[in-house]
Amino acid sequence: MATVSATARRPGPGGPGRYAVLLAYLVLAAVMLLPFLIVLGNAVKTPAEYSQNGPLALPEGIYLDGLRDFWERVDYGDKLLNSLLISGSVAVLAVVLSVLNAYALGIGRVKGRLWVLVLFLMANTLPQEALVYPLYFLAKQTGLYDTRISVIIVFTVVQTAFGTYLLSSVLSGFPREILEAARIDGANRWQVLWRVVVPVSRPTLSVLLVFFFIWTWNEFLIPLVFLVSNDNQTVSVALGVLQGQRLMDATMTSASAVLGVLPTVAFFLIFQRTLTRGVTVGAIK
Amino acid sequence: MTPPASVTATPSPKTPGTPGGPDAPTGPGRSRPVRRQIPYALFLLPGGLLLLVVIIVPFLMNLALSFTEWEGVGEPRWVGADNYRELLGDAEFWASFRHNIAVTLAMAVIPTFLGLVLAAGLFDFIGKRFGPRTAAFLRACIYLPQVLPIAVAGIVWSWILAPDSGALNELLGLAGLESLQQDWLGDPGKALFSVMGVMVWVQVGFPLVIFMAGLQRVDPALYEAAEIDGASWWLRFRHITVPQIRPEIFVSLLWCTIASLKAFAFIYVLTKGGPGGATSVPSYYSFENFFDNTRVGYGAAVATVLALIIIALTVVFLRRQSSGEED
Structure with missing residues (x-):
C-alpha cells in the first residue's frame, strides 16, 4: 500500500x-x-x-453618466447608509437570536421542540403580503411607523426563522462529549454556549450572517410600505420605485442595477473568507 | 494530524448513571457546589416574544381579515366563511398548484441535488488539487446570482431570452442551431421551462454555500482514511459527504420548497403568470388579490390557506427529519 x-x-x-x-x-x-x-x-x-x-x-x-444620474436622482449615498444600517443590524441581531433559539432546541432539546420550531418557521412560511396590513396597523399604533427600527425588528424576526432551523438541525448532532467535558470543567450553560458551541459553529454562523445581510438588503415589499419618507428609504426601494415609474431607459436601469448590487457583492466577497476558515470539531481551542 | 486540543484530548470522564443528564450532580471528587442551571427554555424567551408580536399576532389579524370583505381602506365588512367558500370553487387557484410542482422541482429538488454534487466536488476535489482559493473563487461565482435582486434578474433574463436578438437565440444561431431558436418566455409550451431554468440559475448557490460550510465540520481524518483505503470520489461522496451533512440537506430541501411555494417574485418579473396563465402559481394569485385587485379579504383567505398548507408540509417534513436523526 x-x-x-x-x-x-x-x-x-x-x-x-x-x-x-x-x-x-x-x-x-x-x-x-x-x-x-x-x-x-x-x-x-x-x-x-x-x-x-x-x-x-x-x-x-x-x-459613466448613467451611474452619476442615478446616484444623484435617488441620493444614493443616504440610501446606502440606510441599507447598511438596516441590513447590518438585522444580520447581527438575527444571528444572536438564532443562536439562542437553536441552543434551546438543538442542544437543550426542550419539550415539544418540533412544535416550537414550527412556530418559529411561521415567520417564513407566512407569505409576506399577508403580514403587510396587520404590521402596518401595529406600527401605527406603537408610533414606529416610518422608522428604520420597525423594519429592523420585523426582518430580525423573519430571518431568525432560517437561522433557528439550520442551527438547531446542525446542533442536534453536536458531540455530547464536548458539552459534558465543558460542564465537568465547571462551565454553566451560558458559558458553554459562548465558549464551546458558538466557536465550533462559526462557519455556519458566518453563512447566516452573509445570507441575512443579503436577503435583508434585497427586501422590497415591507420596506416600501414602512419607509415612506425619503430619508429612511433603502437602496432596493429606491431602485424598485424608479423602475416602477418607468422613467429610466435601459442603460440607466443597468446603472441602477450595478449600484444596487455592488454593495452586496462587496459584502459577500469580504465575508466569504470566513465561510471556509472553519474550526473543525477536532481542533477546538 | 493536528494536535488535539484540550477539550477533546481528555475523553470526558462520564459519571456513571447520569448519561448526559443536564442537571446531574457533579462527581464526588468535585468540591463545586451543586448549582441550579438556567432552564434551556429561557433561551427561547427573547426570540419567542418578538415572534409573538411580529408574526403570531399579525397572523391572527390576517385570519380575522380573511372573514371580511375589505378594499384596504375604510371598515372591513364581516362576511363569515364566504371567502373560503369562493376559494374552494376557484378553479384558477387550484390549477395554479399544478404549476407549483414544476416550480418546486426547479427551486428545491434540482438545486439541492446539483448543489450537493458541486459542493462535494469543490470541497473534496477542486479544493484539494487546485487549492482552497480556486474552490472559494468558483463558489463565489456560483453563489453570485443569489445576490441579485429578483427584479434585476428578471430584466437581464428577459434580454437574454428575448425572441429577436436575445443572447440565447443569437448564440444558437452562431452555433448553426437555428432550429433550436425559440420564443422562450412567450410560447405557452416553453415558458414554464424557461422560468424553471432561471430559477435553477438563481437558486443553486444557496445549497452550495450551506453544504460547503457544513463540510467544514467533517473531520478531515474521515476523508484521509477513506482515501488510504482507495475509496473512489463517488464512494466518499455517498458514504462520507452525504451522511455527514444530512442536516443541511434537509434544511435546504425544506427551505427551498417553502420558497418555491412563495415564489411569486420570479413569476412577476419574468412572465406575470402568462402566457395565458401557463406560469401562474398560488402565491402570485394571492399577491394579485391583495394589491392588484385590492380584495384584501380574499387575498387574506388565499394567504391563510397557503400558509396552512406550508405549515402542514413543514410538520410532516420535520417529523421525518427528526425520526431520521434518531436512527
Missing part, C-alpha cells in the same frame, strides 16, 4: 482528468457570471449606443 499512501493527498484521476473537472467548473462559473457582465456592459453605454447596437454588444467606451 506504499504507493497509495504516498499519493493519499491527491487521489482519483490525476493528470488530464483533473483539468477536465476544473474546466467544467469554469464553464459553469462563466454561465453564472454572464448576466452580470451584460448588466455591467450596458451600464457604461450611452443611450444612443444602446439603441443602435442592442443590449448584448460590447460597450464602445466607458460612459
Whole structure:
C-alpha cells in the first residue's frame, strides 16, 4: 500500500482528468457570471449606443453618466447608509437570536421542540403580503411607523426563522462529549454556549450572517410600505420605485442595477473568507 | 494530524448513571457546589416574544381579515366563511398548484441535488488539487446570482431570452442551431421551462454555500482514511459527504420548497403568470388579490390557506427529519 499512501493527498484521476473537472467548473462559473457582465456592459453605454447596437454588444467606451444620474436622482449615498444600517443590524441581531433559539432546541432539546420550531418557521412560511396590513396597523399604533427600527425588528424576526432551523438541525448532532467535558470543567450553560458551541459553529454562523445581510438588503415589499419618507428609504426601494415609474431607459436601469448590487457583492466577497476558515470539531481551542 | 486540543484530548470522564443528564450532580471528587442551571427554555424567551408580536399576532389579524370583505381602506365588512367558500370553487387557484410542482422541482429538488454534487466536488476535489482559493473563487461565482435582486434578474433574463436578438437565440444561431431558436418566455409550451431554468440559475448557490460550510465540520481524518483505503470520489461522496451533512440537506430541501411555494417574485418579473396563465402559481394569485385587485379579504383567505398548507408540509417534513436523526 506504499504507493497509495504516498499519493493519499491527491487521489482519483490525476493528470488530464483533473483539468477536465476544473474546466467544467469554469464553464459553469462563466454561465453564472454572464448576466452580470451584460448588466455591467450596458451600464457604461450611452443611450444612443444602446439603441443602435442592442443590449448584448460590447460597450464602445466607458460612459459613466448613467451611474452619476442615478446616484444623484435617488441620493444614493443616504440610501446606502440606510441599507447598511438596516441590513447590518438585522444580520447581527438575527444571528444572536438564532443562536439562542437553536441552543434551546438543538442542544437543550426542550419539550415539544418540533412544535416550537414550527412556530418559529411561521415567520417564513407566512407569505409576506399577508403580514403587510396587520404590521402596518401595529406600527401605527406603537408610533414606529416610518422608522428604520420597525423594519429592523420585523426582518430580525423573519430571518431568525432560517437561522433557528439550520442551527438547531446542525446542533442536534453536536458531540455530547464536548458539552459534558465543558460542564465537568465547571462551565454553566451560558458559558458553554459562548465558549464551546458558538466557536465550533462559526462557519455556519458566518453563512447566516452573509445570507441575512443579503436577503435583508434585497427586501422590497415591507420596506416600501414602512419607509415612506425619503430619508429612511433603502437602496432596493429606491431602485424598485424608479423602475416602477418607468422613467429610466435601459442603460440607466443597468446603472441602477450595478449600484444596487455592488454593495452586496462587496459584502459577500469580504465575508466569504470566513465561510471556509472553519474550526473543525477536532481542533477546538 | 493536528494536535488535539484540550477539550477533546481528555475523553470526558462520564459519571456513571447520569448519561448526559443536564442537571446531574457533579462527581464526588468535585468540591463545586451543586448549582441550579438556567432552564434551556429561557433561551427561547427573547426570540419567542418578538415572534409573538411580529408574526403570531399579525397572523391572527390576517385570519380575522380573511372573514371580511375589505378594499384596504375604510371598515372591513364581516362576511363569515364566504371567502373560503369562493376559494374552494376557484378553479384558477387550484390549477395554479399544478404549476407549483414544476416550480418546486426547479427551486428545491434540482438545486439541492446539483448543489450537493458541486459542493462535494469543490470541497473534496477542486479544493484539494487546485487549492482552497480556486474552490472559494468558483463558489463565489456560483453563489453570485443569489445576490441579485429578483427584479434585476428578471430584466437581464428577459434580454437574454428575448425572441429577436436575445443572447440565447443569437448564440444558437452562431452555433448553426437555428432550429433550436425559440420564443422562450412567450410560447405557452416553453415558458414554464424557461422560468424553471432561471430559477435553477438563481437558486443553486444557496445549497452550495450551506453544504460547503457544513463540510467544514467533517473531520478531515474521515476523508484521509477513506482515501488510504482507495475509496473512489463517488464512494466518499455517498458514504462520507452525504451522511455527514444530512442536516443541511434537509434544511435546504425544506427551505427551498417553502420558497418555491412563495415564489411569486420570479413569476412577476419574468412572465406575470402568462402566457395565458401557463406560469401562474398560488402565491402570485394571492399577491394579485391583495394589491392588484385590492380584495384584501380574499387575498387574506388565499394567504391563510397557503400558509396552512406550508405549515402542514413543514410538520410532516420535520417529523421525518427528526425520526431520521434518531436512527
